């Protein structure tokens with residue numbers, strides 16, 4: 001009989017030695033761990049939408065029946081992609097859908113990377129890129145952001161050329177600092193001989209009225225002039241569908257065609273597709289929630305800025321704020337907040353020493369957070 005160690009020896013070595021992705025925990029798990037009932041937990045650790053989805057989503061889910069649930073979903077997610085194309089102002093053939101933007105990042109890795117190929121990543125940023133890079137055997141060239149979380153454009157450009165990088169990953173607004181790219185960055189990188197993955201998971205929070213997500217200047221429209229651009233988005237944040245896992249993206253019809261061809265055939269389940277379509281039918285109401293979050297982000301920043309033992313990063317264009325803790329280990333403050341049922345995201349990562357990220361919640365949640373910080377920080 002084989003030993004467990006011998007079985008592990010058969011696994012890909014890069015998987016056995018890789019650093020795992022640390023996901024956040026859902027309410028029931030948190031509640032059991034903290035000994036605090038779910039309704040008392042202030043969950044500001046995963047940039048979810050505190051207002052939840054549109055009521056039309058729950059109606060659409062309740063209406064699912066025997067013509068949907070027992071039947072495999074449409075592998076082309078045709079109705080959803082058609083609706084998205086109309087809202088974005090691009091051709092349906094340019095739109096891709098996935099089980100979260102996470103799946104679409106992975107589909108791009110499958111499409112473009114053979115083991116040993118190079119990607120350029122600019123941390124601190126979303127951890128999924130490094131995680132998937134490890135799984136796919138990608139060589140990651142790290143060009144760190146500066147102290148103001150800005151991209152070192154000259155260094156990125158030089159690295160693309162020197163390493164013949166296949167892809168540059170730009171997260172904008174960047175998770176965890178919330179800053180968008182400085183003007184001209186995207187245009188300059190698009191001139192290079194490389195794929196530019198623009199992860200706009202939080203773009204809905206950059207301008208009022210969902211203008212950046214669906215307005216006439218939305219960046220999915222740039223794909224028509226830039227065949228090396230792929231834009232990824234999600235329904236997890238502005239539409240409040242994180243639990244149902246729906247993301248979308250835009251690329252040239254050729255790239256989008258390959259992405260649709262190599263994804264898992266039934267990646268968008270019937271509930272997720274119905275929910276995403278219902279969200280697109282209720283944009284004014286979802287926009288009202290986004291507007292409340294934008295107002296709350298500014299109020300939360302003003303409150304945090306008054307706390308002398310914290311330094312909140314100004315200018316977030318996303319639904320979270322990065323905070324540096326000045327008077328104690330951030331891990332300690334995070335743990336003390338958690339004891340009170342207030343969850344924030346702490347990263348023990350280079351470039352984020354003693355920082356944590358706080359998602360924008362409801363006004364009541366901000367009040368609880370600020371009261372606890374006044375006591376603890």
Ligand SMILES: Cc1ncc(COP(=O)(O)O)c(C=O)c1O
Pocket residue numbers: 046047099100101102103126171175199201202233234235236242245246247
């Ligand atoms: C920058 C960024 N991209 C993508 C995602 C993944 O989004 P989804 O829930 O659609 O998989 C997240 C989730 O937090 C994110 O922060």
